[in-house]
Amino acid sequence: MSRLVPSAAFSVRGDTPISKCLAEMRKRNIGSALVRSESDHALVGIFTERDLLHKLELIQRGNRWNDPIRTVMNKNIVTLPQSRISEAGDLMMEKRFRHVPIVDNVDPNRVVGILSIREVLSDALVRLKRAMPLDNQREGWTQEALVTQGLDPGFEEYLRKRLSINLPGPRTPRGKTLIIDLDHIPTATWKEMLKNANDHAEYVNIIVVLDPILHAQNIVRNIEKLDALERWIVFTKPVGMMDFVNRLEQII
Secondary structure (H helix, E strand, O other), rough: OOOOOOOOOOEEEOOOOOOHHHHHHHHHHOOEHHHEEEEOOOOOEEEEHHHHHHHHHHHHHHOOOOOEHOOEEEOOOEEHHHHHHHHHHHHHHHOOEEEEEEOOOOOOOOOOEEEEHHHHHHHHHHHHHOOOOOHHHHHHHHHHHHHHHHHHHHHHHHHHHHHHHHOOOOOOOOOOEEEEHHHHOOOHHHHHHHHHHHHHOOOOEEEEEOOOHOOOHHHHHHHHHHHHHHOOEEEEEOOOOOHHHHHHHOOO
């Protein structure tokens, strides 16, 4: 059973300057801000770290830091009632976003909190651990089968646990699968690191994950070309958690 508990939602008026909204987000160490109408305080949008990355060049080029946050917010906001909070992960994967406001069951205009993909992932990992305790031999199988570089520790733990449960074990892996998250690795080291990966015959699969918004488009295009090569698979974020795991189960 899901025990998802939304975090307190932070909101600003639509006429709040971009710079002030960002300062408040940084002070609170949060990745999103809900945007409300100046007139009736209705929820009109959401602004996230991802929105900032997507529009940073536009804001900087026009020196628009004092523009209202409503000019750069995402207006296509999707909410979930408290009674359907367990559907948050599926909704995030389907709509390809990372935050979902949770609203009151009776009054959909009253926001009771907000869920992030990290909270959904943590909840999924806890439920997996409770569902099936694994012996050391079976859990150790993924240590042989998977090698990771730059992967979020929480996601890596979830990934190994999920594979250990879903795949027959104990078993002998056909070879090692290398997963590289380029977003957490300095760009200057990419070329040498990818070359070294390609030179290692022990890697039967090399999976590269990156967020195209975080990197120059010419770099992203070059990385995406790797998908056409034997052994290489490229995923662009936001990666659907279940899609990613299901693909691993097919190739590993």
